[in-house]
Amino acid sequence: MTAATPTRPFLAAAVPWLALAVLIELLLLRTGTRLAIHVPAGRALETPYLALAALGRFAFFVALVLAVLIAAAAVVDLWVRGDAPARVAAVCLGGFAAAAGLLLLLPGASPMVAAAAAIAAIALAAAVVPRGGLVPAVPFSLLGFSLIASAAYAATQASPALPSGAAVPLLDAAEAAGLAAGAALPLALCRRPGFAAAGFGAAAALGALTVFAAPAASGRIILLWNGGVTGALPPVLYAAAAAGFAAAAWQAWRRGERMLLAAFALLFAGGLGFHNTYQSLLLLDAAAVGALFIARPVPAAAPQPSPAALTAPAARPHGPPGLA
């Protein structure tokens, strides 16, 4: 189903390593160092803390280099695939990379980069359709809508030409669409989640509800900082998103779909909203993996008669020759 392209072996090898590097970075740099500061140990733990931060920062740079290489490979792969949605997605992904580079020189270009990311996400969601069908594209489309709302918020903050009163509704819309993408993630696997996946998802939902019900849990502010999740919406929505993520990850793991499992890890680490071009690139890499590796299973076809059989005399007896 997936045509061989020059970059496909690289993608197949690199994407799981990117997911691993991202998870290490998320665990050590974004979570570990931010939780460790709450340990009342003063200077006694300063050296281990700094070592933890340095290791996490190295994982960040490894992930960053891999994310850029994978985006470049995905652009080539999508272009070589040849259908119109894939080629448009390749151009849009390349456009985001160019805009992200421009942001280093022009910090005021942030709304443009946000718009480029949203456009690329929508185009990549559309590129899922030719191979996977409409249903697996749903979570990626919802991710695209979330990025559109975030980009609109970024634009309203930068331009006098746009209405300024829409900030809160746009941020809420971005968060709601992002959570819906998480909840809909099992759809990307083209099959219904099994009993074990549903149970795993239910456990994750319970965990999320616990985090949001706790009056003074560090988990909530870590979610805000790491993932841009503000917690402004009803807790049941966050529970649904956690359930979707967990069920999809379980199912992908059990079925050996390591590329999709890696893509889910990238979505989880990328978070909601626009933090920096690294996290935006993780989201787009995940969508690109979806566009390239999701393929609807082909139903087993009935055996076709050979041309010889079609031209054989009608009186020829049926069945294996030995039984004639």
Add this chain to the structure above:
Amino acid sequence: MTRFFRSRKLLAACAVLLTAGVLQFTGVNPAASQAVLLVAYESPRDPGLDPASPAWDAIRAVEIPLTAQRGSYAAGGGSVATVRLKALHYGGRLYVRAEWTDRTENASALRVEDFTDAAALEFPSRTAAVVPSVCMGQPDAGVNIWYWRADVDAGSVDLAAAYPNMHVDGYPFEDDTFLTARGAGNPVAADNPVQTLTSRLFGYLTTSPVQDAAGKGMRTDTGWAVVFARPFRSPGPDHADFAPGARTDLAVAVWDGANQERDGMKSVSQFITLQVAAAGLPGEGGIDGRFVAIAAILLVGLSGIGIGLALYGAAERSRQP
């Protein structure tokens, strides 16, 4: 062939690790922040500490979402949804104007059951090697906080107004020997409504020995507007420094006294980016506005194209045997 492929994989892995190591060692980060950008343009005139100064009319506010602090005890807040920020610089001083909605004025904390409205700005200290934890910094990256209180800004309050049935024989002393809080250097008893604080760790917030941030608040129709100001350079240890053309991070916290908010019970933002521009104010309808309006139109248009492509893809798929 297999050995060759394996060695190529090994080389590629080494190249990735080496590149990452070089980036870390040199401190070059190719990833750029996409947080909301607050630009402090150079003002043609001194905005002063008056939040109603006409100098602020020329620039547009950036609206920052706030959320309830849930990271540590005492947790709470969340009663203020957003804060609108503007920034300017003039004569080597940075001015930041914060405005938020708060229907109730709480400018006295004289009674034990009263809590004052307040606001704070947080910057990474000049020695911060990385973006610090928004929760009071971290060992390798401290924070510098400017904390404005409405009660201090309102000045001394007549005790009889708070306790109308009180009786006082007389208290003629006005020097610091008898005004013990002021004599001990309690910043709440000082005349400056903005305290300069520093921290390098959660639980380590302390008053800076150098108090050089100033500010003034005023009631608006819907809430508060407060101007914070400080020279770009500060001699204080762990203070933030600013310079035209430089960027730093900025977070905001707001306390609503009517909601009994104090300490950790507050509405907080994430870090946004503060750019101290080397240029003056752009003209009205300048290139930024047109630039972003075109981006918005492109966004809507290309999203439509994306949906169209999805439908095209679905139609193509349905035509496949």
